[in-house]
Amino acid sequence: MKLLVFLLAIAVVYGQNEKTCIHSNHDQIVADKVVQKVYQDMHKGRGPDEPISETDIAFEFVAKFNTDFNFLEVTRHEFISRWEHVYRDVPGFAAYIFEHLDVTADGKLTVDDAAGVITAIDSNKDGVATGREFELWMLDLYHNCREVGWYHGDKN
Ligand SMILES: [Ca+2]
Numbered sequence: 014m015k016l017l018v019f020l021l022a023i024a025v026v027y028g029q030n031e032k033t034c035i036h037s038n039h040d041q042i043v044a045d046k047v048v049q050k051v052y053q054d055m056h057k058g059r060g061p062d063e064p065i066s067e068t069d070i071a072f073e074f075v076a077k078f079n080t081d082f083n084f085l086e087v088t089r090h091e092f093i094s095r096w097e098h099v100y101r102d103v104p105g106f107a108a109y110i111f112e113h114l115d116v117t118a119d120g121k122l123t124v125d126d127a128a129g130v131i132t133a134i135d136s137n138k139d140g141v142a143t144g145r146e147f148e149l150w151m152l153d154l155y156h157n158c159r160e161v162g163w164y165h166g167d168k169n
């Protein structure tokens with residue numbers, strides 16, 4: 014029994030991807046290039062001043078990141094493995110991005126996270142999240158280690 018508990022503890026430690034806010038990419042793709050791709054995937058075909066809606070967020074990060082039959086939610090594990098596959102960032106960094114998208118902090122991405130993500134992106138607080146604001150928000154996350162929820166304070 015003790016051995017089993019010990020083995021489970023090991024599995025938990027190694028099974029979780031230790032979060033890191035220091036960007037690292039399997040293919041040595043620099044942060045700005047990764048963000049450019051994330052931005053294009055999110056905002057394809059639209060101008061930088063055009064808004065991003067809650068539906069856009071839900072479509073991009075919930076629907077597209079889903080890998081199992083439960084298409085209304087994306088678990089931390091699902092998100093990390095797909096982010097690593099598509100953008101080639103290491104799992105620990107994908108975990109850091111996940112935590113910034115999981116605004117409700119329940120360990121999964123659902124439509125309930127979309128409004129909070131919009132608030133986080135909307136840096137000039139005019140109630141609209143534009144494509145450019147999304148891009149700048151992502152760049153900020155990639156370049157500056159940000160605590161989850163930091164934008165709730167004064168954001169300059
Ligand atoms: Ca959530």
Ligand SMILES: [Ca+2]
Binds near residue numbers: 135
């Ligand atoms: Ca705005």
